[in-house]
Amino acid sequence: MHTVTRPIIVFLCLGLLLLLLFPVVGSSFYTGLVTKIMILSIFTISLDLLIGFTGLVSFGHAAFFGIGAYLLAILFGDLEQINYWWSLTLTLSLTGLAALLVGWLCIRTSGIYFIMLTLAFAQMFFYFFFESPHFGGDDGIFMMNKPQINLATRQLVDLDNEHHFYYFVLAWLVGVYLFLSMILRAPFGHVLIAIKANEQRVRALGYSTPHYKLVSFVIAGTIAGLAGFLEAAHTSFITPAYLGWHESGMAIMMVILGGMGTLFGPVIGTFIVVLLQDFLPEFTEHWKLIMGAIIIFVVLFLPNGIAGLIYSISNRFSSREPGGREG
Amino acid sequence: MPEIILRTEHLCKNFGGLKATDDVSLEFERGKVHAILGPNGAGKTTLINLLSGELQPSSGRISFKGYDITDARPEKISRIGIGRSFQKTNILTGFTCFQNCWIGAQSCLITSMRFFRPARHLRRVHRRADHALQLCGLAAKRNQIAGTMSYGEQRQLEIAMMLATEPELLLLDEPLAGMGAEESQQVTALLRELAREQTLILIEHDMDAVFSLADRITVMVDGAELETGSVEQIRNSQAVQDAYLGHDDEEDAA
Ligand SMILES: Nc1ncnc2c1ncn2[C@@H]1O[C@H](COP(=O)(O)OP(=O)(O)OP(=O)(O)O)[C@@H](O)[C@H]1O
Numbered sequence: 310m311h312t313v314t315r316p317i318i319v320f321l322c323l324g325l326l327l328l329l330l331f332p333v334v335g336s337s338f339y340t341g342l343v344t345k346i347m348i349l350s351i352f353t354i355s356l357d358l359l360i361g362f363t364g365l366v367s368f369g370h371a372a373f374f375g376i377g378a379y380l381l382a383i384l385f386g387d388l389e390q391i392n393y394w395w396s397l398t399l400t401l402s403l404t405g406l407a408a409l410l411v412g413w414l415c416i417r418t419s420g421i422y423f424i425m426l427t428l429a430f431a432q433m434f435f436y437f438f439f440e441s442p443h444f445g446g447d448d449g450i451f452m453m454n455k456p457q458i459n460l461a462t463r464q465l466v467d468l469d470n471e472h473h474f475y476y477f478v479l480a481w482l483v484g485v486y487l488f489l490s491m492i493l494r495a496p497f498g499h500v501l502i503a504i505k506a507n508e509q510r511v512r513a514l515g516y517s518t519p520h521y522k523l524v525s526f527v528i529a530g531t532i533a534g535l536a537g538f539l540e541a542a543h544t545s546f547i548t549p550a551y552l553g554w555h556e557s558g559m560a561i562m563m564v565i566l567g568g569m570g571t572l573f574g575p576v577i578g579t580f581i582v583v584l585l586q587d588f589l590p591e592f593t594e595h596w597k598l599i600m601g602a603i604i605i606f607v608v609l610f611l612p613n614g615i616a617g618l619i620y621s622i623s624n625r626f627s628s629r630e631p632g633g634r635e636g
Numbered sequence: 637m638p639e640i641i642l643r644t645e646h647l648c649k650n651f652g653g654l655k656a657t658d659d660v661s662l663e664f665e666r667g668k669v670h671a672i673l674g675p676n677g678a679g680k681t682t683l684i685n686l687l688s689g690e691l692q693p694s695s696g697r698i699s700f701k702g703y704d705i706t707d708a709r710p711e712k713i714s715r716i717g718i719g720r721s722f723q724k725t726n727i728l729t730g731f732t733c734f735q736n737c738w739i740g741a742q743s744c745l746i747t748s749m750r751f752f753r754p755a756r757h758l759r760r761v762h763r764r765a766d767h768a769l770q771l772c773g774l775a776a777k778r779n780q781i782a783g784t785m786s787y788g789e790q791r792q793l794e795i796a797m798m799l800a801t802e803p804e805l806l807l808l809d810e811p812l813a814g815m816g817a818e819e820s821q822q823v824t825a826l827l828r829e830l831a832r833e834q835t836l837i838l839i840e841h842d843m844d845a846v847f848s849l850a851d852r853i854t855v856m857v858d859g860a861e862l863e864t865g866s867v868e869q870i871r872n873s874q875a876v877q878d879a880y881l882g883h884d885d886e887e888d889a890a
């Protein structure tokens with residue numbers, strides 16, 4: 310794992326400052342777009358916990374994003390008043406439970422078999438929602454209201470206000486980043502990172518590696534569910550496409566492009582991919598070709614993604630060698 | 637009466653039609669160095685893999701301090717105090733030496749499912765990791781990336797990682813293989829030092845080392861125990877001469 314060196318902290322703080330100031334200058338359209346990107350970033354960060362830190366390449370991670378979104382819409386979509394605390398707690402616990410079941414079956418396998426199993430599970434969930442008229446089928450499902458965030462009787466955040474929503478999501482993004490940094494620095498994270506490097510040896514040193522992988526899978530799934538919850542609350546409209554393998558594949562691409570095993574890399578990757586998707590079509594109808602070329606370029610010449618590039622630049626500023634995981 | 641720390645009873649392991657371990661019943665005494673000799677393919681590594689839980693036996697029993705551990709998994713075996721080193725170097729090449737040992741040392745926690753406080757505050761784990769490095773003469777290489785070290789040093793790290801778990805019984809699979817003369821001497825001295833407190837089961841092709849370290853020797857051929865005895869007995873055994881020691885020169889040359 311990369312150490313978060315001082316120049317990186319400065320870089321991250323600058324990024325945060327930009328995000329904090331953006332709604333002041335950005336139009337309503339862009340504020341909404343960046344909100345969407347930040348929600349997706351929470352999703353891709355959670356995938357980085359699996360791919361970049363545990364060595365589990367899940368090709369079905371979008372299932373948990375979709376499950377989170379659908380749970381909010383199905384369980385609470387018809388209510389006049391949606392209590393944020395209850396709906397969040399219930400959505401996250403149920404998504405976590407789904408991740409526990411899927412993970413329990415999948416972590417027995419590794420490599421290509423793990424990829425195939427996670428994909429198969431995600432497709433099952435996809436067709437479940439796609440074919441159930443009760444939950445909107447392929448048309449998807451609408452939500453009438455947004456969750457209300459009240460403490461006692463006072464409203465803390467008004468999710469109908471786009472600026473409120475923006476800062477609310479930003480707070481969650483920062484929170485998720487700090488939470489994952491914390492568990493990765495803790496004994497748990499050290500074991501995960503070692504499992505990624507050499508699972509057999511870690512097992513021989515006394516760790517029940519399947520349990521650690523499962524816990525990691527559940528944490529990642531639950532955070533993906535959180536992103537789905539936020540997305541459903543943001544757009545008030547959920548379709549089965551959220552769970553499709555296309556979404557899972559895009560998320561993997563964002564993680565790799567941004568730099569896996571860094572936590573902040575996937576955020577950068579998400580911004581780049583979504584912005585390119587939005588702006589390239591304005592310039593050329595062959596935008597998908599250009600997009601493909603950019604990805605090939607990054608994978609070939611920046612093996613550690615954009616974050617790797619940032620690290621090598623930052624190392625020029627700091628005389629100290631990154632000392633490894635200790636710091 | 638000597639205490640038997642580990643015992644195998646009619647242990648068998650088949651790979652398809654091949655009997656890699658064939659009805660092996662052995663007793664290992666606490667505090668002794670018990671060497672296992674045998675030509676290539678005799679089934680020495682397979683035996684270690686059975687003892688360490690890496691493989692499950694086809695039949696037979698293994699007991700450690702009286703407890704049945706026949707079906708125990710590697711993590712369980714490590715936790716009850718049996719450490720092993722691998723014949724084929726099995727380290728985390730992208731990590732520093734210290735980080736490699738850290739993972740071994742951290743298994744002293746009852747569980748590593750701890751999510752809040754940074755691991756680096758764990759003084760005890762620090763001490764254990766550094767102690768293991770020091771024992772193996774790698775203190776100076778503490779922050780070097782393991783994959784960039786010489787082969788011999790990587791072999792030393794292999795042992796250090798096991799020592800960081802502070803095992804009672806050590807299963808060593810050719811710890812000296814591929815080491816230079818000087819490193820080899822260092823590690824032999826280390827093994828002698830360890831043997832004062834711990835029990836060692838040692839697989840090694842280096843006869844000088846085996847004869848100088850071992851209290852007892854078992855010779856294996858084709859998965860089965862050929863003979864077990866003291867160093868003198870094995871040195872003078874005609875069966876052993878024929879089966880193994882006779883080929884020693886060829887093997888060394890090979
Ligand atoms: N996983 C396996 N599957 C099939 N056959 C195996 C397996 N592991 C070992 N064998 C076979 O079992 C026999 C014993 O192998 P083993 O590695 O235990 O020998 P060894 O005594 O350690 O030899 P060496 O001195 O070369 O290390 C060999 O014939 C080997 O080919």
Ligand SMILES: [Mg+2]
Nearest residue numbers: 680681682723
């Ligand atoms: Mg062997």
